[in-house]
Amino acid sequence: MTLREDRSAPTTAPAAPGGATTTSAPPTQRSLLGTVLVLGAFVAIGPLTIDMYLPALPTITAELQTTEAAVQLTLTGTLVGLALGQLVLGPLSDALGRKGPLLAGTALHVVSSVLILFAPDIATLGVLRVLQGVGTSAGAVIALAVVRDSLSGRAAATMLSRLFLVIGAAPVLAPTIGGLVLGVTSWRGVFAVLAVYGVALLVLGSLALRETLPRERRQPLRVRSTVRTFGALLHDRAYLGLVGVAGLTMASLFSYVSGASFVYQEQFGLDQQQFAFLFGAGAVWLIGATQLNPVFLRRFEPAQVLLGGNLAALGAAVVLVLLATSGLGGIWGVALPLWAVLFAGGLALPNAPALALSRHGEAAGSAAALLGAVQFGVGALVSPLVGVLGNDATAMAVVILGSALAATAVLLVVVRPWRLDPVDAEAVEMGHAAH
Structure with missing residues (x-):
């Protein structure tokens, strides 16, 4: 079931006395x-x-x-x-x-x-x-x-x-x-x-x-049914792959988040305020890409945009490693390819969740919860590697490149985007806006 087919949200108010239903007025x-x-x-x-x-x-x-x-x-x-x-x-x-x-x-x-x-x-x-x-x-x-x-x-x-x-x-x-x-x-x-x-x-x-959830629509909190739902999700190869891609993309972003303060402040000598503004400038590229995503989706399938975003992130990460290890360009040799990685991630990150959630509209809540848990969980596992490897630009770049390589490998080997069914525009809008 796709998100278009999932019409679980109420369109009428609860039954009035006598059994009649009343149509809810559209929100202003x-x-x-x-x-x-x-x-x-x-x-x-x-x-x-x-x-x-x-x-x-x-x-x-x-x-x-x-x-x-x-x-x-x-x-x-x-x-x-x-x-x-x-x-x-x-x-x-x-x-x-x-x-x-x-x-x-x-x-x-x-x-x-x-x-x-x-x-x-x-x-x-x-x-x-x-x-x-x-x-x-x-x-x-x-x-x-x-x-x-x-x-x-x-x-x-x-x-x-x-x-x-x-x-x-x-x-x-x-x-x-x-x-x-x-x-x-x-x-x-x-x-x-x-x-x-x-x-x-x-x-x-x-x-x-x-x-917003009336008592008559609430579900009993049963561990067995919850486990059964998660088990069904774990048997969907493409869903698992898309969740993995989303998690590894998030790992790249959190590797940047965890290492940037030490790289910019200790390696390149910025003060706290200068770091804050430079970090914010990087986030602008990420958010800008997510806002451009609907423009790309008018011409391409979400799987194509996802693949393009992952490949672009991988290429930018390779450049980042080369410049970070050589020291060429100083701080801008690190910041500019980092911004390219963030921009590419902004194209990949919304589409992986959109494609994953479109496969399980009947269990969208559990699918979204598992997706969010994996995204932050993988980020939590990968981002400390920056500190283990030395907390400098090279360490951050290597972890980002490793995450990008893994995300692309999972996308090509497990998800196989060319085999995915086309997702309607409404499902993509939902996944893009939610993530």
């Missing part, structure tokens, strides 16, 4: 905009939590008297929490409704952020970052479910597109915000800001977000 532009802003605020807490403290990684290393690799593991812990949290909170929201788990996850994030203010060592910081990741996963997985509850078809695709535009600025702004915060306070102040943001979300969600 004003209400749609309000929902986008509320959901966007919740989803944005994820990239803000991941990226805001990046300029402070060298400072944390010195203050907690630890190693660079150990500090990078706190980023890995956040990604692990995001991966595990989606697998738990996705099915939980199907059973208990959307609003409760969303607010509970956000509350966990707030508590973790406050406790980080008093973290005495790197081990405590690492554990609390895992809990932060679990808390932020609520927004990532439940926002999509809220849209699917409320809208269907092109209306849902439009909502998700607007939602992506709202949250797309978060990875760009997060390091810049972190750099500004570090200009007036210590690295712990970054987590104080995150705690305040989380409290604001709790208030906003309590007042402005309605429950």
